[in-house]
Amino acid sequence: MSQPLLHIDDLYVHFNTSDGVVQAINGASLTLNPGEIVGLVGESGSGKSVTAMSILGLVPKPPAIYPKGRILWKGIDLLTTPDRELREIRGGEISMIFQDPMTSLNPVYTIGHQISEMIRVHSRISAKTAKLRSIEMLDLVGMPNPAQRIDDYPHQFSGGMRQRAMIAMALSCSPELLIADEPTTALDVTIQAQILEILEKSARELNVSVLLITHDLGVVAGICDRVAVMYGGRIVEEAPVDDLFERPLMPYTWGLMRSIPQMDKVSTKRLYTIPGSPPVMSRPPKGCAFAPRCEFVIDRCHTEVPQLIEYAPHRMVRCHRVSEPDFIAVLA
Amino acid sequence: MFTYTIKRLLQSLIVVWAAVTLMFALFFIIPGDPISLKSGEKSLPPGILANITAKYGLDQPTYVQYFRFWGHLFKGDLGYSYKNDKSVNTILHDGLSTSARLLFWGALLQLIIALTVGLTSAIKRGSLGDRIGTIFTVGIQGIPVFVSGLLAQYLFGVLPFQMHWDWLNFFKPWPQSWTAGVIPTDSWKGIILPALVVAVVDAAFIARMLRSSLLEVLRADYIRTAFAKGLSARRVWFHHALRNAMIPVVTVYGTSLIAIFGVAVQTEKVFSLPGMGSTIADSALSQDAPVVLGLAIVVIAFGAVVNLVVDLSYALIDPRIKIDSKAVH
């Protein structure tokens, strides 16, 4: 492929708080190509949301500081882009949808107003045209009766419908990248699948890249082309989705997979859980962030941060033991 | 919106009726003694006494008095003072123009100060100005209006006069000697200081309310959405945040508009303004029930209108209100 759409290069994000400096991101790198759907997976506190918010410059500074790294959007570093230009990109080229559709829409304006507002910020068109475009977008995401519902307020919609409206809004200015931050977490299980399907369908139809942030590997398996796993503020593994599920290379990914309930296998054993708790990011471990919880830990893990290496084509991993063939066999 | 308005209107009528009845009950079921008021300490011949009692209708049973009272009220007749036979309408009319002027400028200044201070301190939170504003708004809560009124008189009247600070000679020409309440109040210059005193206490409170309400709203998810849409900070502040932040503020502003009467009474006394407040204070002291009741009715009606306007604007700002009132109960 040609130039990547988005390239996050060795990003560091720290927060100055009253409890000290929280090192939310400690050198995260990620690349996204046009038209690709990439999953960013991790537990809460792993830094995945901060990464996403950083792309759009939505992390308030202070308390956040960016000591190191770049976020390259088609070659431009978003971290140093002035606000005026960043605003053009926000919504216009990169748009975002959030976890809780209940609270992500302004309660005092109609859905139509909120979608049209976004369209009119990014293109010089009349209110009438913007409204027609909004109806079109709502129709695209499968909202019934869009022409009437456009004048309804958010509280008149169900959670699933609100998230559809959010997706419609996010796609209304034909962005090149859609960041979806836990788009289904707050929804009913039955609605989750619908929303994911709409997300994937609309994205593929409009040729929009998606960065899907989630803690749920199941979500990733359904719609992503590629997955990056994040732990303790770093990407620990990155692979095409099928490869990752077939053979995880990093003990954390391996643990995550073992902790998914398997519907098709009858098991008498208890479901696996990863021991311990996530690192406290105001006092991150010296070595590998996962070392204190890792079953395969060696002395070196506690003292030295492993590098992200290319284990095989398109397969990146951050672990000291990937070079041991026996170890890889155990994980498979 | 129409049914909502009608419903609220009926509710306020009921509230006015109940409040006026409450006041009536207080004054007339336990009657004052209008006769001694007229005669002073002298005892009157029985014939005259009966005449006076009949004149005010006090010889009738309470319920008759009550219905008569409403009958007169519908005709716009508030009765007659026990003290000097003047009609209550005339007495109130005399005081009303001064009070209305004071209240109008007071309420307007209050809104302007509250919005300006609240908005700027929220936008520039943590700045020196914000900290001074916070100290000021917290501090002023502990100052009763009559104290701030006297203080204002001292600082802007007495002191400049005594120190010959001509740059502050706002109230020029200086009076020959300064005693409390001789600021000329016939021009707008005279009304501005009392109006500021009326405004400033609740303005501080509303400003604080607006500030914390705005800061809370700014942490809402939909504000993040608005920024993610590519809107300018100004647009997010004024279009998305302010309207939501105003919802609790409107209620507080309404409450303060009702309370502004008490503030005005104190201010009028401090500045010796011949308004309704002075009238009611004098009448209460001389137990002149019809005048107090008459004014009470005016004030209650005003309060009910304010409440109605607040409720309706509430519904205009927040679309959820109408639906909720239908859905709940």
Next chain:
Amino acid sequence: MSEFEQIPQSLSYWQDVRARFFANKISILGLVMLVLLIFIGIIGPFISGWKYDELGPDILSAPFQKGHWFGTDDLGRDLFTRVTYGIRLSLTVAIIVTIISVFVGVTLGGLAGYFGGWIDTLISRFIDTWQVIPFVLIGFAIITVFGSSFWVIVAALVFTGWYSTTRLFRASVMQVKSLEYVEAARATGATTKRIILRHIGPNAIPPIIVVLAFSVAGAILSESVYAFLGVGFREPTPSLGVMISGSRNFLTEKPFVFFIPGSVLVLLTLSIVLIGDGLRDALDPKLRGVK
């Protein structure tokens, strides 16, 4: 690893509240101010050497002269003595009024909030009615009819303050009532009495504590307003409002007659407001960080 074992100990709620309250410099300032004022109020009359209504020979003498620390008023009465009595009077009246108001508020608000239905409608409508009557008017009306004795003034102040405590307690009970653990308690078959006393009561307490502070401050203010307007305490009762009212004519020549009782009144209410602010922030951790 040892560095992970230093997870901060979880404090109990009230320990946490105390820690938060004492970490707030402004509320400490309020507390210190209040303690000082109470101390002066208690010992003042014993050390001044004057009675509050004793007419001395020196009229309007300036502070720190002729044995009067704060000077004298137009009748030659010792201002220090009168001010200390004023503190006593303000606080006594305010505390009595607050106790009664909170009692009324907890009872009516609790009833309305817990049972809802017609009880709630009745009480809420009554509050709506009451709210359109400005507080000064209530005082005027009561005092027009009953004159101004100590207990009438207390009653007038209760009538001006009861509904805000009622409304607040009602809201807070309704909020707590709908919380999940109360639902859970009800599901396990707990009795109404037990639910109110064990589950709702303790959780509705924090707002009551805050209201307590603001109610005391409000009662002090209202009492002084009534006194200033001539419908509260009257001469020679040493109410701060009475003293300030009497000082109006001397604002030009002897401003200290206004400034001394005026600043005591302001410091007194301000200290309580500051404590109330501190308590509110300390009791409601959600509001922490809101600056």
